[in-house]
Amino acid sequence: MKRIYLIAGVMVAIAILLFVNSGKDMTTYGSFADANSSTKKIKIVGKLAKDKPMVYDPAKDPNHFSFFIKDTNGEEHKVVLLKAKPQDFEMSEQIVVTGRMKEGVFVATDLLMKCPSKYKDEEIAIKSKQNG
Numbered sequence: 001m002k003r004i005y006l007i008a009g010v011m012v013a014i015a016i017l018l019f020v021n022s023g024k025d026m027t028t029y030g031s032f033a034d035a036n037s038s039t040k041k042i043k044i045v046g047k048l049a050k051d052k053p054m055v056y057d058p059a060k061d062p063n064h065f066s067f068f069i070k071d072t073n074g075e076e077h078k079v080v081l082l083k084a085k086p087q088d089f090e091m092s093e094q095i096v097v098t099g100r101m102k103e104g105v106f107v108a109t110d111l112l113m114k115c116p117s118k119y120k121d122e123e124i125a126i127k128s129k130q131n132g
Contacts, residue, residue: 027040027041027042027043027098028040028042028043029042029043029044029045030042030043030044031044031071031072031073031075032044032071032073032075032077032101032106033073033075035099035100035101035106036101038100038101039100040100041098041099041100041109042098042099042100043096043097043098044069044071044096044097044098044106045071045072045094045095045096046069046070046071046072046094046095046097047069047070047093047094047095048067048068048069048089048090048092048095049067049068049069049070049076050090052067052068052076053066053067053068054066054067054085054089054090055067056084056085058084058085062084063082063083063084064080064081064082065080065081065083065084065085066078066079066080066081067079067081067089069095069097077101077104077105077106078104078105078106079097079099079105079106079107079108080105080106080107080108081097081108081111082107082108082109083109083110083111086111086113088113088115089113091115092113092114092115093114093115094113094114095111095112095113095114096111096112096113096114097110097111098110098111
């Protein structure tokens with residue numbers, strides 16, 4: 001009977017440690033203005049500025065990709081991703097970057113892309129049949 005209590009106690013302690021550690025990794029969503037005034041990691045949602053240059057030279061540094069995004073407030077900044085350029089990056093509708101502002105440049109450690117749905121054409125065709 002005592003062995004069960006010991007195992008249960010260890011499991012509770014592990015659960016508490018996991019809960020405490022998961023709270024440290026949580027970042028909040030914001031804008032470039034929020035990133036300028038904060039030292040914590042922040043997530044910024046924006047759209048790729050396709051008229052600005054994207055620089056990726058894997059021969060020089062495979063973990064350095066720079067581009068520009070415009071946040072939801074319309075503010076545009078250079079972003080440096082400390083990872084390789086994602087495949088089909090230019091096709092993304094929306095980008096979420098996680099990182100910190102350093103000397104006027106947003107340095108991102110993580111990036112998520114929302115790409116156009118491959119079913120968008122099918123959706124338009126179905127809606128036109130329903131309306132027609």
